[in-house]
Amino acid sequence: MKTHLACIPCFFRQILEGARYAGISPQLQKKVMDEFARAIPQVSLRSSPPEIALIGYGILKKVNADRDPYKAIKQKSNRLALKLYRKLKRKAEHSKDRLLKAVELAIAGNIIDFGAKNNLDINDELKKILSKEETFVSRRKLFHYRSFKKVLKKSKTILYLADNAGEIVFDRILIEEIKRIYPEKVIYVSVKDKPVINDALMEDALFCGVDKTALLISNGADAPGTILPLCSKEFKRIYMKADMIISKGQGNFESLSRARKHIFFLFMVKCPVVAEETGRRLGDIVLLDNRENGPFRN
Amino acid sequence: MKTHLACIPCFFRQILEGARYAGISPQLQKKVMDEFARAIPQVSLRSSPPEIALIGYGILKKVNADRDPYKAIKQKSNRLALKLYRKLKRKAEHSKDRLLKAVELAIAGNIIDFGAKNNLDINDELKKILSKEETFVSRRKLFHYRSFKKVLKKSKTILYLADNAGEIVFDRILIEEIKRIYPEKVIYVSVKDKPVINDALMEDALFCGVDKTALLISNGADAPGTILPLCSKEFKRIYMKADMIISKGQGNFESLSRARKHIFFLFMVKCPVVAEETGRRLGDIVLLDNRENGPFRN
Numbered sequence: 001m002k003t004h005l006a007c008i009p010c011f012f013r014q015i016l017e018g019a020r021y022a023g024i025s026p027q028l029q030k031k032v033m034d035e036f037a038r039a040i041p042q043v044s045l046r047s048s049p050p051e052i053a054l055i056g057y058g059i060l061k062k063v064n065a066d067r068d069p070y071k072a073i074k075q076k077s078n079r080l081a082l083k084l085y086r087k088l089k090r091k092a093e094h095s096k097d098r099l100l101k102a103v104e105l106a107i108a109g110n111i112i113d114f115g116a117k118n119n120l121d122i123n124d125e126l127k128k129i130l131s132k133e134e135t136f137v138s139r140r141k142l143f144h145y146r147s148f149k150k151v152l153k154k155s156k157t158i159l160y161l162a163d164n165a166g167e168i169v170f171d172r173i174l175i176e177e178i179k180r181i182y183p184e185k186v187i188y189v190s191v192k193d194k195p196v197i198n199d200a201l202m203e204d205a206l207f208c209g210v211d212k213t214a215l216l217i218s219n220g221a222d223a224p225g226t227i228l229p230l231c232s233k234e235f236k237r238i239y240m241k242a243d244m245i246i247s248k249g250q251g252n253f254e255s256l257s258r259a260r261k262h263i264f265f266l267f268m269v270k271c272p273v274v275a276e277e278t279g280r281r282l283g284d285i286v287l288l289d290n291r292e293n294g295p296f297r298n
Numbered sequence: 299m300k301t302h303l304a305c306i307p308c309f310f311r312q313i314l315e316g317a318r319y320a321g322i323s324p325q326l327q328k329k330v331m332d333e334f335a336r337a338i339p340q341v342s343l344r345s346s347p348p349e350i351a352l353i354g355y356g357i358l359k360k361v362n363a364d365r366d367p368y369k370a371i372k373q374k375s376n377r378l379a380l381k382l383y384r385k386l387k388r389k390a391e392h393s394k395d396r397l398l399k400a401v402e403l404a405i406a407g408n409i410i411d412f413g414a415k416n417n418l419d420i421n422d423e424l425k426k427i428l429s430k431e432e433t434f435v436s437r438r439k440l441f442h443y444r445s446f447k448k449v450l451k452k453s454k455t456i457l458y459l460a461d462n463a464g465e466i467v468f469d470r471i472l473i474e475e476i477k478r479i480y481p482e483k484v485i486y487v488s489v490k491d492k493p494v495i496n497d498a499l500m501e502d503a504l505f506c507g508v509d510k511t512a513l514l515i516s517n518g519a520d521a522p523g524t525i526l527p528l529c530s531k532e533f534k535r536i537y538m539k540a541d542m543i544i545s546k547g548q549g550n551f552e553s554l555s556r557a558r559k560h561i562f563f564l565f566m567v568k569c570p571v572v573a574e575e576t577g578r579r580l581g582d583i584v585l586l587d588n589r590e591n592g593p594f595r596n
Contacts, residue, residue: 005314005327008335012307029303030343037306040335045328 001257003045003052004273011049012036015056018197022060022069035059049273050225050255057196057224068195070165077112077166077198078207088173100145102177103266107285109170110163110249110268112198144289148264151289152178155243160189160214161226161256163249163267164197165204171248176213187214188238194222199251225255250274253288263290299555301343301350302571309347310334313354316495320358320367333357347571348523348553355494355522366493368463375410375464375496376505386471398443400475401564405583407468408461408547408566410496442587446562449587450476453541458487458512459524459554461547461565462495463502469546474511486536487512492520497549523553548572551586561588 015036019029036056043052088105095101152158160175162168168191175187189210192199200208205216220232226247228236239245245263247256253265253274265288269280280286313334317327334354341350386403393399450456458473460466466489473485487508490497498506503514518530524545526534537543543561545554551563551572563586567578578584 005324005331006311008331009307009310009314012310013304016303016307026303026343033303033306034339037335037338041332045324 001048001254001274001277003043003047003049004276005045006273007049007052008040010271010273011053011056014053014197015060018057018060018069019063021073022064022067024064028063032056032060032063048225048227048255048257050223050251051227053225054196054223054227054230057222061195061222070195070198074165074198074200074204075207077164078169078204081109081112081166081169082208085169085173088170089176092173092177099149099177099181102174103145103148103287104285106170106174106248107266107268107287109167110266110285112164112166143285143287144264144292145287147289147292148287151244151262151264152182155185157186157238157242158188158244158246159238159242160187160246161219161248161252162189162191162200162205162210163252165200165208166198167248168200168205168210169208172208172210172213174246175210179213188217188242189214190217190219190226190235190238192222193218193220193232196222196224199224223251223255225249225251227255228259253286257290259290264288265290299346299552299572299575301341301345301347302574303343304571305347305350306338308569308571309351309354312351312495313358316355316358316367317361319371320362320365322362326361330354330358330361346523346525346553346555348521348549349525351523352494352521352525352528355520359493359520368493368496372463372496372498372502373505375462376467376502379407379410379464379467380506383467383471386468387474390471390475397447397475397479400472401443401446401585402583404468404472404546405564405566405585407465408564408583410462410464441583441585442562442590443585445587445590446585449542449560449562450480453483455484455536455540456486456542456544457536457540458485459517459543459545459547459550460487460489460498460503460508461550463498463506464496465546466498466503466508467506470506470508470511472544473508477511485512486515486540488515488517488524488533488536490520491516491518491530494520494522497522521549521553523547523549525553526557555588557588562586563588 012033015032016029019032036059039055092098092102092105160171162171178185189205191201191205195201202216202218210216217235217238219226219235221227221230223230245261247253247263247265249267250270253267256263265286267286269275269282269284269286272282275282278286310331313330314327317330334357337353390396390400390403458469460469476483476485487503489499489503493499500514500516508514515533515536517524517533519525519528521528543559545551545561545563547565548568551565554561563584565584567573567580567582567584570580573580576584
């Protein structure tokens with residue numbers, strides 16, 4: 001999707017949040033904001049939001065000497081989510097429609113996000129997930145589960161674009177459910193190559209045991225989304241080969257909503273711009289088949 | 299007060315909001331944002347937030363050929379608030395402490411603000427005011443009413459810095475109450491000289507009948523607050539002469555919190571930065587004596 005003007009204030013908020021997380025001095029924080037402000041007149045709103053946010057995160061990274069300010073918080077998310085693994089698993093197993101429940105849980109896990117939200121209390125949020133998902137059914141308007149099942153059935157190779165650390169445990173539940181039904185499917189799970197916000201890296205995916213059920217790959221980039229021209233050749237090869245893409249999170253939706261591949265976007269609506277773009281409401285859980293839904297494809 | 303880094307995203311949000319209100323094309327809206335972004339590296343965080351916001355509103359004004367995009371909404375606020383006049387008056391009159399009630403109502407009127415809030419539904423907000431003020435007592439921590447009364451009693455000349463259109467009807471209630479107790483006091487009410495957001499202008503003050511109870515003056519400026527160096531000589535003369543300043547709204551607080559005059563700030567806390575600065579919570583109603591309270595004076 002294109003960037004909306006309303007994304008600009010939000011970029012500044014996110015970059016500042018990142019700078020604070022990085023623990024750099026207020027002077028350096030201001031410097032990061034200034035550099036990003038200088039870039040704004042150069043950006044085109046035809047770019048997707050993650051393409052513009054990337055500029056800000058790039059500035060921050062340079063100032064912060066390539067450190068990973070979210071490392072500790074990612075590890076904490078992983079540990080907390082892993083503790084829930086058995087509970088989540090049982091939830092899926094005891095459901096009438098196990099696949100649907102696994103899809104819902106995977107989307108619920110998308111609540112673990114530091115880009116769109118400030119001051120996230122992981123414990124609180126995870127508790128909320130488990131209570132909230134009971135009410136998800138009522139928020140499932142335009143939920144393309146039927147086509148998801150259909151496309152899943154006929155797809156041999158699936159590329160699953162992971163989003164955040166911690167959340168990836170929820171992804172594992174869904175992937176295991178898919179593997180249980182279709183053991184023959186080849187499922188790749190891609191993670192970011194280098195740190196960006198709390199996005200999952202290879203170490204997070206390994207720590208959360210995703211390698212036990214899928215083939216892990218890096219996408220070769222460090223954008224808060226999937227910006228294909230920045231991804232590695234190897235990743236693009238698998239992306240092109242895949243019969244179905246399962247894409248997690250708003251960042252991946254924002255960067256891939258105009259893509260030609262058959263993609264199912266799974267995410268929670270976390271900002272008014274994406275709500276407007278998809279015709280959903282803030283907080284809605286979305287399972288969106290890009291072949292079924294036209295209006296957002298700009 | 300100084301500008302916080304967290305104000306920067308908010309400036310962009312406000313300027314965009316203003317540009318949308320102005321009804322200019324998305325291209326021009328982007329141009330306004332770009333121009334403002336170019337200014338950011340030049341601004342010092344030692345400036346107060348209204349000083350920086352003013353740069354943005356100045357850009358917008360130039361692009362918008364000095365039109366007043368909020369004119370209609372200001373007129374609507376005035377009309378709606380005037381309709382409440384009798385009801386507000388009765389509320390004050392039937393209270394045990396009429397002055398206190400009038401102070402509370404004046405602060406409640408500060409809810410009418412388009413700078414800090416998006417998509418304000420005036421009708422809804424005004425209804426909320428009248429229901430909400432019943433609960434104000436519980437939110438009145440650090441409410442410097444006692445010193446307000448004391449200073450009011452001994453002040454001969456009072457300067458009342460108005461904030462928004464519509465809200466000025468609520469100010470009128472308070473000023474009338476002061477005049478009822480102390481008919482001999484000289485009370486000036488200052489409004490902005492030229493349009494900025496929905497701040498009250500002379501025409502709003504006249505329409506709302508404030509001239510029936512106080513001496514109306516323009517402050518000679520169009521900043522979203524009171525930036526003394528930008529105000530007219532005449533205004534500064536009255537400001538210096540006044541024994542007591544009653545200052546309405548966050549913008550005036552932000553721009554005058556470091557002033558030497560004896561000022562009572564009346565406002566609702568509308569953003570986390572001012573909440574932090576004053577040790578209050580979002581939504582709190584504040585009556586703050588700048589001689590009693592030290593921590594915010596930076």
